[in-house]
Amino acid sequence: MADDKKTQLGTAPGRTVRPTGGAPVAVLNQGISGDKVLSDRMGVNALARFDRDVLSQPKADTAVLMMGINDIGWPGCGLAPNDREPTADEIIAGYRQLIARAHAHNFRILGATLTPFGDAFKGTPFEGYYTDDKEKIRVAVNEFIRMISPVPLLMISSVRNKDGCISSLR
Numbered sequence: 001m002a003d004d005k006k007t008q009l010g011t012a013p014g015r016t017v018r019p020t021g022g023a024p025v026a027v028l029n030q031g032i033s034g035d036k037v038l039s040d041r042m043g044v045n046a047l048a049r050f051d052r053d054v055l056s057q058p059k060a061d062t063a064v065l066m067m068g069i070n071d072i073g074w075p076g077c078g079l080a081p082n083d084r085e086p087t088a089d090e091i092i093a094g095y096r097q098l099i100a101r102a103h104a105h106n107f108r109i110l111g112a113t114l115t116p117f118g119d120a121f122k123g124t125p126f127e128g129y130y131t132d133d134k135e136k137i138r139v140a141v142n143e144f145i146r147m148i149s150p151v152p153l154l155m156i157s158s159v160r161n162k163d164g165c166i167s168s169l170r
Contacts (some may be wrong), residue, residue, distance in 0.1 A: 028057060036070045037094040038086055041079070044084045050098055050120065055105045063102055065095065066112035073117060077128035085133070088140035111145040114138050 030053040034042030043049075046067050054063045068091050075083040095111075104107040117138070121129040 019035040026059075028060065031066075034070060035067065036074070036141075037067045037091055038071050039083075041070070047097060049093055050101060055101065055107065057164060061106070062108045062110065063096060064110045064112055066114070068095075068141050069114050069117055069138070072114075072141075073120065073136050076131075077121065078124075078156040079129070086137070088137045088144070091137070092140050092144045095148075096140075099148070111148065111168065113142045113145050 032043040035044075035046065037046045039045050040048070044046065046065075054060065070088050071091055071094075073084040074080040099109050115137075118130050121127055
């Protein structure tokens with residue numbers, strides 16, 4: 001998708017785009033840099049704000065979910081040195097809650113795989129954001145995103161990485 005200039009939506013809040021051959025589509029970006037699925041830190045976690053920020057938006061019917069990197073990366077580094085590292089199963093349970101809530105409101109929910117974050121913050125006070133163990137959690141969450149049946153459409157990261165993810169839609 002990222003390689004197809006005709007379908008790039010961008011992230012400008014309230015921006016209206018016209019995909020090739022389709023009707024205009026409004027895009028509302030409710031993403032918050034530094035946000036997490038399971039717990040608060042730089043903002044309110046996704047589980048707590050999903051109804052307000054997504055499900056209650058007038059005329060909205062589709063949500064794109066690409067969260068979890070901060071849940072994985074922050075514990076044990078300078079951003080959250082005392083936080084416990086969540087398991088992949090805990091993050092997946094959070095995803096399942098969001099999926100169920102979306103479906104209960106007749107929303108389509110699209111899952112986007114978590115991008116690689118190796119060497120993120122290396123050589124900074126936040127070193128430790130990436131570890132081999134954290135990479136295993138990311139890979140497990142991505143496996144869930146690729147396989148889960150309640151997610152009707154899957155957007156794969158456009159970055160070629162260790163998982164072999166390339167730009168595509170399924």
